[in-house]
Amino acid sequence: MNPIRKVIDSIHRVADGDFSVKVNLKGIGELEELSESFNKMTNELSGIETLRSDFINNFSHEFKTPIVSVRGFAKILKENSLSEEERQDYLDIIIKESERLAMLSSNVLTLAKYENLEIMMDKVPFRLDEQIRRSIILLEPKWSDKDITINLDLDKVIYSSNEEMLQQIWINLVDNAIKFSHKAGLIEITLANVNEEIHFSIQDYGVGMDEHTKAHLFDKFFQGMLLIPKKGMDWDFLW
Structure with missing residues (x-):
């Protein structure tokens, strides 16, 4: 009964949210097959959990800027002192930022899917x-x-x-x-x-990459900063 007890204990750990648990039962064909199926299940559950957590983290990180932009220009549009040309310019910005949000949501989902190769x-x-x-x-x-x-x-x-x-x-x-x-x-x-x-x-x-950017080359959503020299001592910063 010891192998069955091990499986039951592992199932309880999975139910508590521990998807790293593995079982390794040897000696009996059916139990070895059970081990393989159980471990495959925990791998799949771990991949799904990674999809969920990555999506939440990426969403909050990448979506903040356009959301703040849309909110800011929408508040400005409530002012009565704006000219018609200014209103159209601000509306164009809101439309562009909305389109950017739609593109970002699609990109985040694609990235999350592709990184979890086991469930592709x-x-x-x-x-x-x-x-x-x-x-x-x-x-x-x-x-x-x-x-x-x-x-x-x-x-x-x-x-x-x-x-x-x-x-x-x-x-x-x-x-x-x-x-x-x-x-x-x-x-x-x-x-x-x-x-x-x-x-x-x-x-x-x-323009190439500096050493700091190279060190973070494979970090999600990292963007290097470029220094673009202008006349005199002024510099432009491009992210």
Whole structure:
């Protein structure tokens, strides 16, 4: 009865919210199968809990600025001393910030889904190189507007994943490279099969990152601060 007691004790711990608990029953086939199923269940529950907590944290962090902006300009619109031109300008800001909120909510959900690979669904094989090309075409107005040249060196690669979610990653990476590239700059993108591994590289020649920014490169929602020198001793700060 000892193995059954261990399972019962573990179930009580899961019921109390401890999703890190694992059972390791050996010797009897059915009990080993029970162990595997139980541990898979706790892994899934842990992933769901991570989705929940990450969404709450990301929501409060990333959504604060546009919400404050919308509230502030809405209060200003209640004043009677504003000209019609000022009212239209403030309404345009509120509309843009509302659209930004909608985009942020979509991005946070996509990020949370993609980080929990164990519960990712709808994996299908597709041409990774063609997906990267499509992502670049979608951003054509942005890199054309800055007269940026994009050099591609893409091997044919077939990959199995959630196609829609992975495309969002390429769009974010390319969009970021465009954003921080100088006008008439260059972006180089490569995709290669190397010893049965997939290697992807994207390189721009823009403003670059300081050591502090590099140290936080993979922290969620971290944004580096750029110092842009102007004439004399004045500096512009760009986040």
